[in-house]
Amino acid sequence: MDRLANTVRPYAWGSTTAIPELLGTEPTGEPQAELWMGAHPGAPSRLDRPDGQLPLDQAIAADPDGRLGKETTEKFGPRLPFLFKVLAAGAPLSLQVHPDLDQAKAGHADEESRGIPLDAPHRNYKDANHKPELICALTPFQGLCGFRRPAETADLLDALAVGALKPYADILRAARPAGEALREVFAAILTADRAATADTVAEAASAAAALADGPTPHATAYAAYADLAHHHPGDPGVLAAMLLNHVTLQPGEALYLGAGVPHAYLDGLGVELMANSDNVLRCGLTPKHVDVPELLKVTRFEPGDPAVLRPEADAGGEEVYDTPIDEFRLSRHVLAADGDPRRLSPRTPQILLCTEGHAELTGDGTLTLHRGQSAFVPAGETVTLTGQGTVFRATDVV
Template identity: 45%
Template sequence: MLAPLTNTPRDYAWGSSTLIAELEGRVPSGRPEAEVWFGDHPGSPALLQDGSSRTLDAWFAAEGVATDSPERLPYLLKLLAAGSPLSIQVHPSQEQARAGAAREDAAGIAVDAPHRNYRDDNHKPEVIVAVSDTFEALAGLRPLARTRVLLDALGDAPGVARLREVLGATDDAAALRDALAWLLSGTAGPAVAEIIAAVRAATSETFATEIAAIGRIADAYPGDPGVVVALLMNHVTLRRGEAVYVPAGVLHAYLSGLGVELMAASDNVLRGGLTPKHIDVDELLAIVDTRPGEPPLLPAVAGEPGVDVFAPGIEDFELLRVVVAEGEVRRIRLRGPAIALATAGAPVVTAPGGRVELVPGGAAFASPDERTLEITGAGELYLAMPGRVPRRPAAG
């Protein structure tokens, strides 16, 4: 089966009021539109336009496909539009997610409780590819030698001096862990205010982009300790078609722009600032990887002509960017259930089980029995499917 797939944008406060509407060529709704989910995740399952009015999870259930079957979607594809910064966050590994969900289940914490950390027992590695001309993000903790140079540009206010002191350990990962613990402890408020004031007053050619970004974050979340956490992170500006890959444990936040996001089918988030939502500092520190490094960019690998492949080497997913000109045909071999999401032009997706004409923002679902897709028309789409790595059997 090949059928159109739709969903309603989620109106999170950080969403853009224009980006998704502009992509789809419609008048903005006037509300923030943050994410459109294309998948079978129970948090917001997509709707099949096959005449049945079923959601995608209901279709799998009707087909008798168990939730742990290899034919089930191991991923969740999203269109994400950030009008203001998302929370700083980190996602657990598979082992951490299973242990955390079991622990909270045993404690009787409802799955939808605001203070629950683990909504499910799955990990949540993710890739985001820029669809807008630029997409701004924070990804990973900056090498500490460079952060110390940045702090030198902020002067000698007491809060800045205190942060330098906390970062003084000889082991960089331990120093950054200490800094996160201090900043999120609830006792660093005066120092946070002094550091933010120093950022606003600072001038630096080397760190002009980072200082400007932190200033914008501080405008959105005045006084939030996450502003100073952001100061420790790599600032990344993706160009259209460039990607970041965020594995388990890597601290990150998306700041602005429109992107296609593909992740394991999970909603597990541990937050580290820039949010009014629950922050469990102890649990965050238990799963975050504080080893500093360069931004985790994921270069595309050229596949067939007109096809770029974003493959992080995991079993859950792989993302293809497919560009086709009028008169051309792209033939894609599938591995399990696939979802195509158009981002430009009018690509046409054809399989033995159907034909779908797409427009920007439109999607199509190919069931697990489909083995190939033909893409024609003129346009661009992103195609999600399971990764090349064989899937492990479910635990238990």
């Protein structure tokens, strides 16, 4: 096993303080959005060794079976199938969806056949993989996730008393299949005249801000929508966001985001685990490319309440976040000073991240992780955990 040296990505929406506080470093004054742990070629972690640092992707490429285990390489190929992050949102991220595996393969093949460069701003599919993801809150964490039921959204829009929103509310309230109504309104918002939409966004944001302190069940959602308009004035994505559920996660709670589910992270610190892909189709809240026809193919217009996940402990004390895919599995160990050692299965490669206190890792050596520190444990190495703190564990499922 090896301690990891990780890269912080300085995206504009990042918090200036949350990741430095986790790592115990001084803020630079610049946004620090994501701490990447894994072997993604864009910013691979480095194995921190006495003779220097070795990028994890290079270590895996040199010995995939030895690092990942034969079962993982046979199932996912000679690469780590997940990317683990700490995500610190100081401002809203873009509203987006991710394709399923078949859509990603077809879209990538199509864009390759048309010779669209990977770095082209209008490129949708950077690779042929899907990108399911899980976000688990370390602090209270706000986000948008999936479509609210149409009738509830119609009530929310009507309460704003903005004339330009009434046709959308009428469509959502009409007696027709919910998915059809959501698709029609979503498409209409994203294809409407931009100048007229900007005026509607401004009027809706002002009304939402006025309702945010009122006795309405949607007060926190109105506050979030007003904040979106503050960060993205005139953006149609603000109106599209009003179709979505607003959710606040408490520390330890999580959301799983499968293919086609529109979502955006708004504020807070969390750990994020995802399949190793860069495929994103944006709906708004961004200056980047929005491909509405492709977006409508990928988005799943299925209303309902967001399913907030809470971990379930097994007999050994490992708290598991249950998700329906094999590329990743997130679990948590809350260690007590007088607790029994926790033995971790050596079947798959794993990344361990300490978010509170400290943890002692004992395997083919010993390693101490303090808050914000992480380690890579190759498949085949049995590790036990002791200490006093919280450790998140990222693995795959084989």
